[in-house]
Amino acid sequence: xxxxxxNANYGNxxxxxxxxxxxxDSVKSMQAGKRLIITGCAVAVLGIILYCYFSFxxxxxxxxxxxxxxxxxxxGVVLWFWGAIKYFMAAICADARExxx
Amino acid sequence: MNDAAYSKLPIGCFPRxxxxxxxxxxxxxxxxxxxxxxxxxxxxxxxxxxxxxxLFKLKDLAFILFAVNILAYFSLCLLYxxxxxVFQSRFTEDWSxxxxxxxxxxxxxxxxxxxxxxNLLFHNWQxxxxxxxxxxVLWLVTTYGIFVLLIVKKDKPSIETGINGxxxxxxxxxxxxxxxxxxxxxxxxxxxxxxxxxLSFWLFGGMLYIWLISLIVYRYMFFSFEPTDLIPPYWIxxxxxxxxxxxxxxxxxxxxxxxxxxxxxxxxxxxxxxxxATASWWIPMLFALGVWRHGVKRLxxxxxxLYWGLVFPLGMYSVCTLKLSILLNIPVLSNLARVFIxxxxxxxxxxxxxxxxxxxxxxxxFVSTAWRSSQHQYNQKKENP
Numbered sequence: 001x002x003x004x005x006x007n008a009n010y011g012n013x014x015x016x017x018x019x020x021x022x023x024x025d026s027v028k029s030m031q032a033g034k035r036l037i038i039t040g041c042a043v044a045v046l047g048i049i050l051y052c053y054f055s056f057x058x059x060x061x062x063x064x065x066x067x068x069x070x071x072x073x074x075x076g077v078v079l080w081f082w083g084a085i086k087y088f089m090a091a092i093c094a095d096a097r098e099x100x101x
Numbered sequence: 102m103n104d105a106a107y108s109k110l111p112i113g114c115f116p117r118x119x120x121x122x123x124x125x126x127x128x129x130x131x132x133x134x135x136x137x138x139x140x141x142x143x144x145x146x147x148x149x150x151x152x153x154x155x156l157f158k159l160k161d162l163a164f165i166l167f168a169v170n171i172l173a174y175f176s177l178c179l180l181y182x183x184x185x186x187v188f189q190s191r192f193t194e195d196w197s198x199x200x201x202x203x204x205x206x207x208x209x210x211x212x213x214x215x216x217x218x219x220n221l222l223f224h225n226w227q228x229x230x231x232x233x234x235x236x237x238v239l240w241l242v243t244t245y246g247i248f249v250l251l252i253v254k255k256d257k258p259s260i261e262t263g264i265n266g267x268x269x270x271x272x273x274x275x276x277x278x279x280x281x282x283x284x285x286x287x288x289x290x291x292x293x294x295x296x297x298x299x300l301s302f303w304l305f306g307g308m309l310y311i312w313l314i315s316l317i318v319y320r321y322m323f324f325s326f327e328p329t330d331l332i333p334p335y336w337i338x339x340x341x342x343x344x345x346x347x348x349x350x351x352x353x354x355x356x357x358x359x360x361x362x363x364x365x366x367x368x369x370x371x372x373x374x375x376x377x378a379t380a381s382w383w384i385p386m387l388f389a390l391g392v393w394r395h396g397v398k399r400l401x402x403x404x405x406x407l408y409w410g411l412v413f414p415l416g417m418y419s420v421c422t423l424k425l426s427i428l429l430n431i432p433v434l435s436n437l438a439r440v441f442i443x444x445x446x447x448x449x450x451x452x453x454x455x456x457x458x459x460x461x462x463x464x465x466x467f468v469s470t471a472w473r474s475s476q477h478q479y480n481q482k483k484e485n486p
Binding site for chain 1: 439442457470
């Protein structure tokens with residue numbers, strides 16, 4: 001949503017401007033959350049690929065690198081959750097729940 | 102206050118806490134009422150990916166997935182039981198619905214896949230046997246219940262709207278009995294009787310596939326096909342063949358020297374290879390249809406429990422290819438199996454994270470609204486003591 005839309009919706013009053021700023025902050029937080037979700041997912045997928053690669057390469061024992069890749073999967077999932085929480089909290093604040101739920 | 106009223110609630114307007122909890126309970130009750138009978142595909146998919154991981158020595162992931170699976174299995178059992186008791190009419194309706202009835206077969210397949218997992222990961226064949234008998238009883242009730250109900254039903258849909266790939270879960274359930282039956286040694290069934298029992302399930306499952314896939318291909322070819330018609334369970338077209346291949350491999354391995362399987366061993370191997378080839382044929386076809394659905398027709402990806410019906414075939418194809426490479430002594434095939442276990446793992450993770458979104462949002466929404474409501478009440482009390 002652009003600033004002119006906010007002006008049209010809320011006018012130029014102080015309360016209107018504050019609400020418009022809050023809405024813009026929410027939209028920015030939602031975008032940041034979305035980026036974290038995508039990054040988290042990509043990191044987790046990379047972790048899986050590395051874990052499988054190192055495990056398949058090993059003859060007998062699972063190498064330490066494989067275990068470390070598993071940590072990468074965990075980190076990706078944590079990033080994903082962080083992003084999802086950020087996105088949803090911003091969405092709730094922006095009163096966009098009707099669209100999501 | 103209903104759902105629509107809540108969504109129109111402006112910021113700064115707070116509901117009372119008791120009405121909020123009433124709304125949350127109503128929302129939860131609605132979700133249980135609408136719970137898809139095929140939700141046990143989550144357990145099937147998690148179980149087979151875990152089994153594949155174990156076979157490929159990815160043991161850490163195999164045990165993590167097992168923990169998720171146990172939790173999912175008992176949670177779903179509880180939800181199904183609540184649904185059967187509280188929403189009896191909806192539950193009964195599903196049993197005679199052409200679209201949803203076959204979803205109940207996922208319970209059988211999930212039970213047997215879990216049994217296989219327990220037997221493989223913990224060597225606990227006693228518990229696996231308990232699950233085998235539960236699966237067998239459920240198979241009898243579901244197979245003869247659903248098929249009879251659909252046959253005697255008065256108002257039937259056209260083949261265009263009535264049939265979908267989910268029907269083939271009945272084949273998966275049948276073959277899953279054979280797979281677990283080959284891996285454990287159930288009481289009352291021994292030696293050649295057990296071999297004949299498993300052989301019958303394997304052969305009948307194959308025949309059921311031929312009946313159903315003929316109808317599905319007929320529907321594909323002669324009726325209009327929209328992107329929304331291509332629901333994820335169409336991947337079961339391949340998954341059903343993959344589990345039939347696995348059942349054939351288990352049968353060949355376990356009863357190689359037992360009558361009547363030993364007499365028809367070349368037939369078992371030949372038919373198993375045919376099933377594997379059919380499963381392999383489906384993969385590019387389903388992939389191309391997926392590209393048409395999402396790439397050409399631009400249908401947006403959004404989480405649906407039916408997506409578990411896509412993850413399961415990927416994991417199953419990996420496991421069956423590995424077993425076939427051992428049965429036919431073609432080691433190069435195991436590389437293909439490795440590729441598919443990685444694809445299966447990625448598909449599982451993406452589907453699981455998508456599934457986690459909805460409850461996460463519901464929890465955050467509930468907590469944040471409750472918190473804002475309590476803050477508002479506190480402020481009001483402070484202003485008007």
